[in-house]
Amino acid sequence: MDPYCLKKLNQERRARRAALLLTDLGDGRDRVIKEGDPVAGPLGIAINQAFLSGGSTVAEIDGRSFFLNVHLPPPRLVVIGAVHISQALASMAKIAGYDMEIIDPRTAFATPERFPDVSLFAEWPQDILQTRPLDPYTAVAAVTHDPKIDDLPLERAVNAGCFYVGALGSRKTHAKRVDRLKSLGLSDEQIGSIHSPIGLDIGAASPAEIAVAIMGEVIKAFRARGLRTALQLEKTA
Amino acid sequence: MTLQTTPEKLDPLMIAEGWMAEGRDVAIATVVETWGSAPRPAGSHLVIDEAGNFEGSVSGGCVEGAVIAEAMDVIKQGQPRMLEFGIADETAWQVGLSCGGRIKVYVERLG
Known part of the structure; x- marks a missing residue:
């Protein structure tokens, strides 16, 4: 060599x-x-x-x-929100071989006691994403329910070509989010690529079950990545 | 495929670069083909220095010894070579894979 x-x-x-x-x-x-x-x-x-x-x-x-x-770079999972779901997700991501990091400016949530074994940033997403940019080998799950925290990283994730972008919230909540994301300049097609309601449809109810549904959906998106890229290449050919 | 979240200190190619910077002579062994049940997929690396230090793996520890011996020779000679390992045949005293697979390992000198 x-x-x-x-x-x-x-x-x-x-x-x-x-x-x-x-x-x-x-x-x-x-x-x-x-x-x-x-x-x-x-x-x-x-x-x-x-x-x-x-x-x-x-x-x-x-x-x-x-x-x-x-x-290929190792897949990374960036979670916006240091909530109950993220606690369950942290251990699952590790088992599945994903590097996970959590961003949440709310210092009451983002404590090392609640998240002992995961990279945790108690700061605004826009500040962290500047030094740790998103890329096509990164998945983003926004789970705070708070537009002030979730919206910007969602917009960044879609524009960075993240292989998975998911947002927690009911259909009603998501409809409002769609309007806000449009005003941030995202197209209908881009907004359509966001997974919401978040997670595979397995009837998840508890935070841990929702974490399973999210992890499953992230893995599915990653394994379908080649297929999706191939379709995009066909389209542009 | 390199998808595992391997910390840099355990990554054979990062280690090889570090060894090279220290002025060590280095060989890189790579699994290029596998048949049947093979412990490590194509693309896996074992890196070896001239003193026989090694990091990484090309099997589950079954053939590493033989690869290291060949690698030290490759470091001296300079010519890359292709090694092939199959099912262990105890009567022939061959090194092999007890899992029943077959692998091809390419061994080359760095530089």
Whole structure:
């Protein structure tokens, strides 16, 4: 492996950007390809598929053997609101392998006693998101019920292309939210991508059950990510 | 696929970069193909230095010893090589995978 490639690959991974190390298994030469870099021909098709599926694979092209090692950023879950649901969600996200962080400016809610094992920010979302920006490998669940806290991160999440955006609230609450998000400049299609009522329809009633429904919906969205991206590519092709 | 939330200190490729910065000679072993039930998916890494220190894994510990020995040779020779491991055959004293799978591991020198 070329030391320059290793540095470049690690740099992409630290920045939470998808990257692929392409190795010619015949001569050992390698290069780093970022998601979206144009690569022509059958190799380009194989690379796109690898980014979509997230699976590393060998590709035989024109009698040459290549190894495509895909590195997707680990999925992250940002929860707006240090509420009862978030407490249950914190342990579930950990089990499912998601990095979770909670943002809530209400210091009475966002206490280390209530959230011992999770990254917790007792600050306004707009301040935290400036230093920890959202990206396509991040899910956002807004669960405070308070428009002052929830609305802005929802708008940011949709614009950042987060693979999942969910908002707690009844259909009535959500109808009002739709109006507010429109005035923040989101299109109908963008607003339609927000999951609300939040969570899979499993009849969840308790905070812990709602957390299960949210976690399930986040996982479903992540696993369908490749499919969704493929449909988008088809649309723009 | 690298989806696990591995802390940077446990990440083989980050470790390899650190070792390189310290001036150590490093080899990188990568699972490139698997058949049947294999313990680690394609793309998994084991990194090895010239003294035989290693981090990461290419199996559940079944073939790491053999890969490390080959890697130390690759560090000396410089030429990458492809290793293949199958079901452990005790009578032949081969190193293998007791889980019944088969894996191909590509071993190359860093730089």
